[in-house]
Amino acid sequence: MKNVFVNTENANRFAEALTALERRGAQEACLMVVDGKPGLGKTTTLYRWAVQNESIYLRAKKEWTPGWFLADLLNEFRIQPAHSYASRFEQSMEAMLARQSMMAARRKTFCIIIDEADHISSNKRIMESIRDFSDMGDIVFVLVGMGKIRDNLTMLPQVASRIAQYVRFEQGELIDVQRFMREICEVPVGEDLSAFIHQITHGYNREIKEAIANIERAGKRGDYTPEKPMQLADMAGKLLVNDRKSGQPIYVPEIV
CATH class of the missing domain: 3.40.50.300 (P-loop containing nucleotide triphosphate hydrolases)
Incomplete structure (x- = not known):
């Protein structure tokens, strides 16, 4: 990151x-x-x-x-x-x-x-x-x-x-998540994955960065480029973030 x-x-x-x-x-x-x-x-x-x-x-x-x-x-x-x-x-x-x-x-x-x-x-x-x-x-x-x-x-x-x-300070918008992906994530991320991150993190910076860390952990083993970014399906079954209230892990669904 x-x-x-x-x-x-x-x-x-x-x-x-x-x-x-x-x-x-x-x-x-x-x-x-x-x-x-x-x-x-x-x-x-x-x-x-x-x-x-x-x-x-x-x-x-x-x-x-x-x-x-x-x-x-x-x-x-x-x-x-x-x-x-x-x-x-x-x-x-x-x-x-x-x-x-x-x-x-x-x-x-x-x-x-x-x-x-x-x-x-x-x-x-x-x-x-x-x-x-x-x-x-x-x-x-x-x-x-x-x-x-x-x-x-x-x-x-x-x-x-x-x-x-x-x-x-309000919960971040989708455009904020896209900025985080574009500016600090070291793995190119597709629009569907950015949208899912926004949905799950509710626009909290802390959780967005946690998601980026997990995306990089999974994505650096792939061959992703700006022309062929990591998609939501590429994260299927993998940990994205921990729930803010319960602390329970949230995984990307296997079927997306």
Whole structure:
């Protein structure tokens, strides 16, 4: 399997939302929420974007306190955190503004991406700290979760009002499966096999990659080419993926 990032429809929606956020009218509306079920590529997409744009990627902890949050943030800037919360806040603001200015000179957006943000979306103290950074420094924060953030923020309207963009990662479409087959699968795959993979995996990136690994395992023993790709019948009786809910193996039917 090739180590290549696949631009899915979800990744494209995130990029479009970020562009829209950059053009926002209200300067204090600097927050974005990205949510969706596990296995749809949120972490891969957001981490890759952070690396490419010299932004900060953090993974929220269930027991995060405001001080711990700022310590993790400062560590990403390779800055030794001060002892007091007030000093850490000042250190963080200075570091973010400096990076933001540098990226603005390159005409790029700087932001702080916080994955697993369901853990903190009901924590008033941490969310108020994020709001302060956003308001005072025009810093963009992207909160990534699995569907609880929007509901939790209804209890914090002063934070919810700062959200400029909501992006929901949905189960992939057939075109996404075809992109995965074309761009990372090392065995050429026919349309009927791609369609079956979409049907069985329900468009989850994680399962699509699992299917690709099994296809490559079976297909590398054959003589498949772009002109003569592997078809669904070639996988008959072979393992495709494990069921997401039950964990039971799913095989391609012998008669297809």
